[in-house]
Amino acid sequence: MKSFDLLSFRQEIIESKIVLSFEGKMSQGVLVSLVDTLKEKLKVNDQDGKQYMIRKIFAIFVELAQNIQNHSLESEIIDGLETGAGIIVIREDEDSFMLTSGNNITVDAAKKLKQYCDELNKPNADELKNLYKQQLRSERSKEAKGAGIGLIDIIRKSGNPLKYEIQAVDKKTQFFTLSVNLPKVH
Amino acid sequence: MNNLTLSPAKDTLSVICNHQTGVIELEGVSYPQDAADFFNPIYEWLENYIDQVGAAITLNLRINYLNTSSTKCLFDFIDRLEEYYKTGQEVKINWYYEQDDEDIKETGLEFQEDMELPFELLSY
Numbered sequence: 001m002k003s004f005d006l007l008s009f010r011q012e013i014i015e016s017k018i019v020l021s022f023e024g025k026m027s028q029g030v031l032v033s034l035v036d037t038l039k040e041k042l043k044v045n046d047q048d049g050k051q052y053m054i055r056k057i058f059a060i061f062v063e064l065a066q067n068i069q070n071h072s073l074e075s076e077i078i079d080g081l082e083t084g085a086g087i088i089v090i091r092e093d094e095d096s097f098m099l100t101s102g103n104n105i106t107v108d109a110a111k112k113l114k115q116y117c118d119e120l121n122k123p124n125a126d127e128l129k130n131l132y133k134q135q136l137r138s139e140r141s142k143e144a145k146g147a148g149i150g151l152i153d154i155i156r157k158s159g160n161p162l163k164y165e166i167q168a169v170d171k172k173t174q175f176f177t178l179s180v181n182l183p184k185v186h
Numbered sequence: 187m188n189n190l191t192l193s194p195a196k197d198t199l200s201v202i203c204n205h206q207t208g209v210i211e212l213e214g215v216s217y218p219q220d221a222a223d224f225f226n227p228i229y230e231w232l233e234n235y236i237d238q239v240g241a242a243i244t245l246n247l248r249i250n251y252l253n254t255s256s257t258k259c260l261f262d263f264i265d266r267l268e269e270y271y272k273t274g275q276e277v278k279i280n281w282y283y284e285q286d287d288e289d290i291k292e293t294g295l296e297f298q299e300d301m302e303l304p305f306e307l308l309s310y
Contacts, residue, residue, distance in 0.1 A: 028218065
């Protein structure tokens with residue numbers, strides 16, 4: 001096995017202000033335990049008990065994790081359900097929380113997802129609310145896993161546009177990173 | 187016709203559907219991997235109740251968190267109740283939310299809009 005410097009890895013985590021990170025198969029069991037860990041860590045980090053922020057972080061975290069679960073190209077059947085793998089990281093500084101998730105998708109899916117993010121970043125809060133309500137009332141498309149409103153919900157809950165990055169893995173595969181900034185309410 | 191009772195899990199709601207009283211209680215958090223799979227027995231129970239009992243329904247909701255796919259499933263369920271209400275049946279929804287929980291209050295408000303059935307938002 002390649003040599004590994006635990007101290008510098010630790011240093012990197014501390015300097016990057018990482019509260020929680022996970023890389024691997026996002027099974028439902030893993031997600032539930034990450035949610036528990038996250039709640040515990042935020043409780044310790046945030047003595048004022050800002051329930052409002054914790055609820056939002058929790059909600060955005062679950063949507064990002066379930067995006068990995070449903071849409072990652074690296075997937076296998078766990079407990080009878082197609083389950084994707086990827087990475088999710090939460091960082092915290094004085095002013096905000098930053099939630100970031102990433103997973104492999106096809107070049108074609110990345111192109112579509114990029115367009116969808118760009119479209120969702122345009123509307124104002126009221127227009128976004130209407131879009132959300134429309135999606136809630138629309139029949140679920142047979143192909144789409146999840147409700148298709150997760151990204152709208154993330155923008156509405158964070159009050160910030162979606163930031164994304166696309167990096168090539170190989171000819172057919174791209175790594176799609178989604179970042180959400182959640183400013184702290186002071 | 188049977189009652190439907192599902193114990194809460196860390197990622198699913200507590201469910202009690204009582205065919206004698208017509209009261210449905212959903213409580214807790216919901217973010218399972220397959221929300222449609224979780225909600226299916228609740229939809230089925232409702233269809234059986236409508237067919238076999240056909241009386242009044244009260245839906246009491248005490249939700250702390252719904253992921254978006256669960257939100258969609260719950261909306262479809264309430265939409266079915268709205269349809270039932272429009273056939274002249276007595277249907278009532280009580281949406282309880284924790285006093286400072288703006289997100290769940292907002293979800294309740296968004297559900298309430300465009301619905302004709304009696305739909306109350308109550309803080310606790």
